[in-house]
Amino acid sequence: MQDIYTWRVIYQDETYTDEFDETRPDGRGFAELEDKPIIGIELHDFLKAVASVAFPHKEDVQPVFFRRRYIALTGIGERSTVHCIGWKWEESACYLFVFADGSSLMTDDLQAV
Amino acid sequence: MGAATVQAQIGTGSSVSWANAESGGVFNREDSLAGTTPTPIPTTTGTDFSWIKNFVLAVTVTGTTAITNRRINMSGASATGMQLFWKALAVASYAQAASGNKPTDSGSNGATPAGYTLMTTSTAQYDNTSHVTSASGPNGTMAVCVEGIDNTYVGGASTSATTPSLVVSYDEA
Numbered sequence: 001m002q003d004i005y006t007w008r009v010i011y012q013d014e015t016y017t018d019e020f021d022e023t024r025p026d027g028r029g030f031a032e033l034e035d036k037p038i039i040g041i042e043l044h045d046f047l048k049a050v051a052s053v054a055f056p057h058k059e060d061v062q063p064v065f066f067r068r069r070y071i072a073l074t075g076i077g078e079r080s081t082v083h084c085i086g087w088k089w090e091e092s093a094c095y096l097f098v099f100a101d102g103s104s105l106m107t108d109d110l111q112a113v
Numbered sequence: 114m115g116a117a118t119v120q121a122q123i124g125t126g127s128s129v130s131w132a133n134a135e136s137g138g139v140f141n142r143e144d145s146l147a148g149t150t151p152t153p154i155p156t157t158t159g160t161d162f163s164w165i166k167n168f169v170l171a172v173t174v175t176g177t178t179a180i181t182n183r184r185i186n187m188s189g190a191s192a193t194g195m196q197l198f199w200k201a202l203a204v205a206s207y208a209q210a211a212s213g214n215k216p217t218d219s220g221s222n223g224a225t226p227a228g229y230t231l232m233t234t235s236t237a238q239y240d241n242t243s244h245v246t247s248a249s250g251p252n253g254t255m256a257v258c259v260e261g262i263d264n265t266y267v268g269g270a271s272t273s274a275t276t277p278s279l280v281v282s283y284d285e286a
Contacts, residue, residue: 003116019115027115029177029245030286066181066286071121071170072188073279075137084284110182111236 004100005043005050005083007065012037018044030065038063041085043098051098055087062088064095068113082113117176117246121281124167124255129207131171131251137278138166140197140260144210155264160224162217163260164210167202169251170283176246182284184236185256187277194222194266197277198229199258201239204251215259222263229259236282246285256281 006019007030017034020027041063042052055061064086072078086095097105097113105112123134123146132146139147140163152163170183185199198216208214216226225231240254258279 027177029115029179031179032177066284067116068182068282068284069119070280070282071119071135073121073135073137073281074188075135111184111238 003067003081003083005045005098007085008042008044008049009033009038009063009065010040010042012039030063033063041065041087043083043085050102051085051096051104053085053087053094053096056089056092058089060089064088064093068097115176116178116285117172117180118174119180119246119252119283119285120171120173121279122169122171122251124169124204124207125210127209129167129204129209131169134168140166140258142212142215152260152262154262154266155218158220158222158264160219160222160261160263162215162219162226162262164212164215165208166210166258167207167255168258168279168281169204169255170253170281171251172246172249175249176285178285179243179245180252180283180285181241181243182238182282183240183253183256184238184282185232185258186236186280186282187232187234188280189277190234191277192266192268194263195268196223196225196261196263197232197258197279198226198261199232199237199239199256200229201254202257203254207255216261219261222265224261224263226259226261232258232279234277236280253283 042049
C-alpha cells in the first residue's frame with residue numbers, strides 16, 4: 001500500500017530514522033525505532049518535510065505516529081487515510097493530524113478525527 | 114513490506130469463512146452479506162431484529178506494522194424507525210448467523226438489544242488491542258452488528274430500504 005506521506009524520526013544526537021531508506025526499501029514499522037532520545041518527528045512527501053512536531057525537553061516522551069485508515073462499506077471501495085504525528089508524556093499529548101488535502105489539525109484528543 | 118493491506122470482511126458459515134464485505138451489505142435474516150430475506154417490519158408497536166453480521170478487519174497482504182483503535186460508525190443518519198447496533202466479540206467466539214442467535218424481538222419501539230450498543234455517526238471504538246500485521250486473516254476482534262426495525266419505520270421491506278453505510282476505521286503504525 002502506497003501512502004502519500006512517510007515518517008522521519010529525529011534523535012537528539014542529530015541522526016534520524018526514515019520509514020523508507022536504502023536499507024529498508026520495504027518500509028519500517030514504527031516500533032522499529034532506535035532506543036535513544038527523540039527530539040522530533042516529521043512527515044515527508046516525495047520531496048520534502050510537509051509537517052513536523054518538536055518534542056518537549058522531558059524524559060520518557062513517547063513518539064506517536066500512525067495512519068488512521070477509513071473503509072466505507074459502500075460497494076465502491078471508498079477509503080481514506082489521515083496521518084498523525086506527535087508525542088505523549090504522562091498525561092499530556094500533542095497530535096498533529098494531516099489530511100490528504102494538506103490541511104491539518106493539532107489537538108490533544110486522540111479520537112478527534 | 115511496510116504497511117499492510119487490510120479489508121473489511123464478513124464471516125459466514127458454520128466453520129467460519131471470511132469474505133470481502135466492502136461491496137456493501139444488507140441487514141437481513143440470512144447468513145449472508147446481502148441476501149434478500151428481509152427483517153420484518155412490526156405491524157404493532159415493537160422492534161424486530163435482523164440476524165447478526167460478523168464483521169472483522171482482516172489483513173490480506175501482510176506488513177511490518179501493527180493495528181490498534183478499531184472503530185465503527187454509520188456514514189449518515191438512519192431512517193426513522195431503523196437503528197443499527199454493535200458489540201465486540203472475539204473471533205474465537207464466532208457464531209454463524211441464525212434465527213437462534215439474533216437478538217430477541219422486542220415489544221417496544223426503539224429497543225436496544227441486550228449486550229449491544231446503538232451505532233451512531235460518531236466513531237465508537239470496539240477494539241484497541243495492538244496486533245501486528247505480519248499474519249494474514251482477521252486482525253483483532255469482530256464487530257457484531259444487527260439492525261432493528263420498529264413500528265414507526267415507514268419504508269418498504271428492510272432489504273430494499275436505505276441502510277446507512279458502515280464505516281470501519283483503524284490506526285496503523
